[in-house]
Amino acid sequence: MGVHRCRKCAADSVINMPQHRLALCASHFVEWVEKSTLDFIGKHRMFEPQDRVLVAVSGGKDSLSLWRILLNLGFHADGLYIDLGIDAGCAYSKRSGDYVRNFAQNLAPDVRLHILDLASAYGRAVPELAGRRAGGRKKLCSVCGLVKRHEMNRIAHELGYDAIVTGHNLDDEAAVLFGNTLRWDVEYLVRQSPVLPGAALGLAKRVKPLARFYERETAAYAIVSNIDYIEDECPFSKGATSIRYKEVLNSMEAGSPGTKLQFYYSFLRARKKEIFPGYDRPDLQPCEKCGQATGIPGLCAFCRLTDPEKAGGQ
Ligand code: SF4
Ligand SMILES: [Zn+2]
Numbered sequence: 344m345g346v347h348r349c350r351k352c353a354a355d356s357v358i359n360m361p362q363h364r365l366a367l368c369a370s371h372f373v374e375w376v377e378k379s380t381l382d383f384i385g386k387h388r389m390f391e392p393q394d395r396v397l398v399a400v401s402g403g404k405d406s407l408s409l410w411r412i413l414l415n416l417g418f419h420a421d422g423l424y425i426d427l428g429i430d431a432g433c434a435y436s437k438r439s440g441d442y443v444r445n446f447a448q449n450l451a452p453d454v455r456l457h458i459l460d461l462a463s464a465y466g467r468a469v470p471e472l473a474g475r476r477a478g479g480r481k482k483l484c485s486v487c488g489l490v491k492r493h494e495m496n497r498i499a500h501e502l503g504y505d506a507i508v509t510g511h512n513l514d515d516e517a518a519v520l521f522g523n524t525l526r527w528d529v530e531y532l533v534r535q536s537p538v539l540p541g542a543a544l545g546l547a548k549r550v551k552p553l554a555r556f557y558e559r560e561t562a563a564y565a566i567v568s569n570i571d572y573i574e575d576e577c578p579f580s581k582g583a584t585s586i587r588y589k590e591v592l593n594s595m596e597a598g599s600p601g602t603k604l605q606f607y608y609s610f611l612r613a614r615k616k617e618i619f620p621g622y623d624r625p626d627l628q629p630c631e632k633c634g635q636a637t638g639i640p641g642l643c644a645f646c647r648l649t650d651p652e653k654a655g656g657q
């Protein structure tokens with residue numbers, strides 16, 4: 344693929360990473376990705392070798408690569424696929440689920456894939472829960488995020504997993520950081536981390552072991568590892584502000600390789616120095632119905648949203 348030679352064995356490289364001044368062949372690239380992930384997990388104390396972790400898989404390149412990496416590294420990693428019921432004329436959720444099921448078929452028999460079908464569990468999937476009238480894409484994505492967070496926490500808690508693991512890559516994290524910084528959104532900045540510790544009231548630890556990899560690196564890992572993944576993005580991600588942030592960061596990266604990595608790593612270093620003291624998690628209390636932490640008395644946002652009495656009233 345490239346004119347560069349692998350730094351380790353001088354074979355033809357499959358990827359050149361100017362931000363690391365590193366070109367590697369397929370097998371040395373796979374080795375580098377897995378070793379770097381292990382280092383990142385250890386450095387940020389994400390989880391221990393004996394822990395059981397739950398990988399949130401979407402059918403895309405990042406989460407399926409992550410699952411494969413963790414299994415290759417010998418971790419006890421099971422998968423969780425949440426069928427959000429998004430069709431949007433392209434059967435998006437159905438096709439995503441097919442990629443996940445197909446991937447899971449080839450895993451060792453002791454590796455489990457949990458599937459939650461929202462429509463079967465709650466009578467309504469994300470588009471119906473978001474309501475037809477109000478909001479458009481923004482409302483839909485915020486409902487989708489809320490549902491995913493609640494259900495990942497619930498399942499991790501009920502099944503006794505030590506951490507929820509998600510496939511966010513560096514491009515995702517840098518774009519979120521860029522947006523939070525543009526708005527100086529301190530409450531979000533203090534919470535942006537590759538590790539969110541667990542807390543009482545059913546809040547599981549959440550970690551992002553791929554946050555140090557560029558998107559093109561996770562894509563290359565998926566391709567050289569023969570992982571079949573859904574290439575389409577969710578149809579509702581079109582027009583999202585984060586895509587514009589990614590474009591800005593990509594153009595800066597093209598002129599100055601390493602910009603994104605520096606931006607993110609410098610933030611993590613600053614964060615360690617507690618640049619924003621005095622911003623603690625708000626007081627939380629148990630939801631009256633599900634028991635999961637909520638900032639407001641009574642029912643949590645998820646239980647209010649999925650209240651059967653509201654069905655049909657939107
Ligand atoms: S883009 Fe799609 S998957 Fe992402 S939050 Fe929005 S609806 Fe959910
Ligand atoms: Zn090599």
Ligand SMILES: [Zn+2]
Binds near residue numbers: 644645
């Ligand atoms: Zn609740």
